[in-house]
Amino acid sequence: MQTFGGISIVNAIPSWYGSSMAIDLKVNVDVEEGHSTFQSSLVKTILDYFRETYNIPELKVNIRSEIPQMSGLKSSSAVSTALIAAISEKFGIEVDIPKLSAILSIKSGVSVTGAYDDATAAYYGGVSFTYNKEFKLIKMENFPEDISILILAIGNRPNIDLKILKKYNLLFEEIFKIALRDIITAMKLNGLAIAEILGYDKEPIISALKNGAIASGISGNGPSIFALCKEGDDGPIYESLSKYGKVIVTRAVEIGDRYRKIDNTR
């Protein structure tokens, strides 16, 4: 099963309201009967849940991922939705895939709110707007313009205290309201606020904005930095971000792109 990584529009940790955009970094997960030697805590929690609830046999999990881990690019939600989808498809089990992903992400300790915003974007594609406290999908839409997305991919997130974000619930709830009508402004405000609050270096963000990015900031809980621009305007932004590390150029994924890709191969 294929799902996608993502970048943040609004981080849901402060107010439970979150918004995430799927990007073209893919995860593919398949399962077969057998035994895995290493399982991350997330994978183990999902396998245990299905074994205990549906009495399925032991499974070997094969994960191929283009998403750097511990970087804020929604690797855990992409892996979790893809694995749940692969298991439910193989055994004909009907579940709400993004909701179960959120519940098991909290259980395994990899997420604070369950990241239902990330899970819905990872699974359906497009841009999600959610209220994670109730696993409520407010709306899904496609990104309004043709854009390039540049990512300064930084892994190995330092040990940061995410609880501090809760103090800023009113600010992030307001950013969420802005996001409902203006995604780009909200991404910029969220990305800058997260950088300030969590103490990340803002220099690459400022440099990307000076070089023509229409929005730039921290994705998720960081440390990766995203920058958006109109297609074809990415040259100077690429140059500016490259001074700080490896830059990935990608694009927004639309709702249902996964199915269109499958159809194209027929």
Ligand SMILES: Nc1ncnc2c1ncn2[C@@H]1O[C@H](COP(=O)(O)OP(=O)(O)OP(=O)(O)O)[C@@H](O)[C@H]1O
């Ligand atoms: N490719 C993967 N294979 C197996 N497990 C994974 C993978 N990616 C993530 N996980 C599981 O999810 C946990 C959290 O991963 P990670 O910190 O990369 O999350 P993230 O989604 O990038 O964070 P953010 O929500 O800030 O974007 C890992 O400790 C691991 O248990």
Ligand SMILES: O=C(O)C1=C[C@@H](O)[C@@H](O)[C@H](O)C1
């Ligand atoms: O752990 C969580 O609940 C979250 C983590 C980040 O990806 C956030 O961007 C997301 O909105 C929520």
